Amino acid sequence: MLTRIHRSNLSKLIVNLTALIILIFLCGLSVSYGSTNIGFHTVWQSIFHFNPDLTGHQVIQELRLPRTFSAALVGSLLAVSGAIMQGMTRNPLASPSVLGVTDGAAFALAIMLAFFPHVNGLGMTLASFIGAGMAVSLIFLISSASRHGLTPVKLVLAGVAIGTMLRAFSSIISLHFQLEKEMGFWLAGGLSGTSWTSVKLLLISGTIGLLIALYISKSITVLSLGEEVAVGLGQNNLAIKILGVFSILILTGAAVSIAGVVGFVGLIVPHITRFIIGPDYRWIIPTAAIFGALLLVVSDLVSRLINAPFETPVGAITSLLGVPFFLYLARGGGK
Numbered sequence: 001m002l003t004r005i006h007r008s009n010l011s012k013l014i015v016n017l018t019a020l021i022i023l024i025f026l027c028g029l030s031v032s033y034g035s036t037n038i039g040f041h042t043v044w045q046s047i048f049h050f051n052p053d054l055t056g057h058q059v060i061q062e063l064r065l066p067r068t069f070s071a072a073l074v075g076s077l078l079a080v081s082g083a084i085m086q087g088m089t090r091n092p093l094a095s096p097s098v099l100g101v102t103d104g105a106a107f108a109l110a111i112m113l114a115f116f117p118h119v120n121g122l123g124m125t126l127a128s129f130i131g132a133g134m135a136v137s138l139i140f141l142i143s144s145a146s147r148h149g150l151t152p153v154k155l156v157l158a159g160v161a162i163g164t165m166l167r168a169f170s171s172i173i174s175l176h177f178q179l180e181k182e183m184g185f186w187l188a189g190g191l192s193g194t195s196w197t198s199v200k201l202l203l204i205s206g207t208i209g210l211l212i213a214l215y216i217s218k219s220i221t222v223l224s225l226g227e228e229v230a231v232g233l234g235q236n237n238l239a240i241k242i243l244g245v246f247s248i249l250i251l252t253g254a255a256v257s258i259a260g261v262v263g264f265v266g267l268i269v270p271h272i273t274r275f276i277i278g279p280d281y282r283w284i285i286p287t288a289a290i291f292g293a294l295l296l297v298v299s300d301l302v303s304r305l306i307n308a309p310f311e312t313p314v315g316a317i318t319s320l321l322g323v324p325f326f327l328y329l330a331r332g333g334g335k
Contacts, residue, residue, distance in 0.1 A: 012283050015276060019290045023072065026294065030068040030301045031060060035309040038064075062195075070194035071300040071314075072293035073202040074259045075269075079292025080213055081251040082266020083273065083284050087220040088244045092329050093156045095266035096132075096252045097322075100163025102263065104135025105256035106186050107166040114177040121257070125201055129253035136245055138162050186260035189315025191300055198258045205254030210289065212247040216240050217281040224279065262315045264322020265292055271329070295321075 031043050038056050046057035047065075078096060085094040096102045108131025112119055119127075142158045167187070174183035185193070219240045222230045230237050255262070273288045299317040306312050 008278075012277055012287070016287055016290060019287070019294060023290060023294050023297065026297050026301070027068050027072065030071070030297050031064045033301060034064065034304050066196045066199050067191050067194045067300070068297065069199045070202060070258055071191050071296045073199065073206055074191070074255045074262065075265055075292035075294070075296025075299075076289040077202065077206050077209065077251040077255040077292070078262060078265040079269035079273075079288040079295070080210060080285055081248045081255075083270040083281070083288045084213055084220065084244050084248055085266070086270050087224045087281055087284075088241060089155055090224055090226070091155055092271065093267070093326070094159075095264065095270075096248070096255075097261065097263035097265075098156065098163075098267055098326065099139055099159030100135050100161075100166060101132050101139075101159075101248065101252050102256050102261045103163040103166040103170070104133075104138075105129075105131040105253050106183075106261050107131050107170045108134070109186055109257065110170040110173040110179065110183055113179050113182050114173050121197055121201055125205065125254055125257040128257035129249050132249045132253045132256070135162055135166060136249065186256075187315075188313035189260040189262035189318070190303075190311070190313050191259050192311060194258060202254055202258055205250050209247045209250035209254070210285070212243055212250070213285050214282075216243050216247075217285050220244065220281040221279065224281070260315065262296070262318055264318050264326065265295055267329075268318075268322055268325050269295060271325075 028040065028043065032038050032040055036059075038060065042056050043060055045051070046054075046060040050061060051057050081101075082095040085096070085099065086092060105128040108127040109124060112124060112127045116123070139155065139158045139162050142162070170183060170187065174180050219230075219235055222233055222235055223237060223240060227237055230240075252266075269288050269292045270284065273284050273291055277283045277287050295318070296314070299321075300314050303312045303314045303317050306317075
């Protein structure tokens with residue numbers, strides 16, 4: 001029995017290491033390819049022997065490296081956030097974009113851009129946290145107050161309704177204050193404006209959110225089996241849910257403040273991760289972080305190459321993948 005467990009853990013470790021190696025290779029491709037292709041030798045030289053007098057080195061250091069790191073971090077944060085949501089709610093359709101959490105964060109950003117246009121990046125990130133928290137509170141309040149209480153279907157319906165409402169409010173604010181260009185970036189999802197400051201904000205927020213997620217990962221595994229089972233095992237479900245929601249707010253708020261509304265990463269990646277890794281959230285969370293980074297780095301690379309030299313919003317690329325996957329799950333294909 002112990003030998004079988006060790007083999008299982010070894011296979012999961014191999015999956016993670018393989019995915020990590022692929023991620024490093026894809027990051028290299030992302031840095032090298034774009035509106036102007038740069039050779040791998042130049043990329044290597046710019047990282048380890050930076051010459052500020054060379055334009056290629058400047059492009060890599062100031063534009064492509066922070067963008068690639070931001071893509072990987074945003075993908076990781078959204079994927080882990082979706083995994084936590086699906087585990088806590090036992091709802092296969094739960095994700096930050098489907099349940100309107102990203103729309104809440106974008107709504108808060110619209111208010112900040114309209115009334116506090118000169119706020120710095122930290123202020124925008126804090127606004128995203130508040131907006132995401134507001135959306136989560138409204139969704140759980142509405143779905144819990146209905147007859148027969150909170151159910152997975154009611155959670156999705158409330159999330160879609162609240163997300164649509166907040167998205168409409170964001171559009172109204174952007175039209176009234178002539179913020180179409182600024183809000184267009186946030187609502188479409190993109191990484192063109194990222195910098196090393198963006199990477200630092202994502203690293204700080206992501207570290208806090210991921211540590212909380214890993215701390216409660218074993219409890220989420222128990223909770224995903226059912227609340228009655230968790231209570232029977234002596235688990236404090238309320239405390240776990242509070243920590244889980246706090247982690248979701250940090251992870252989603254940070255991701256939206258940097259990249260805007262990038263949909264379906266938190267829906268697709270947890271399902272793929274569970275299919276490969278199994279139901280143990282102690283493995284699901286770190287694996288989902290790597291797979292989420294893989295998905296968004298690839299999506300960002302495609303968004304730059306599909307219509308070069310123009311950029312396609314990365315949110316459009318993830319939606320092309322996510323909508324069919326969502327319909328498959330909605331029809332019961334994900335059991």
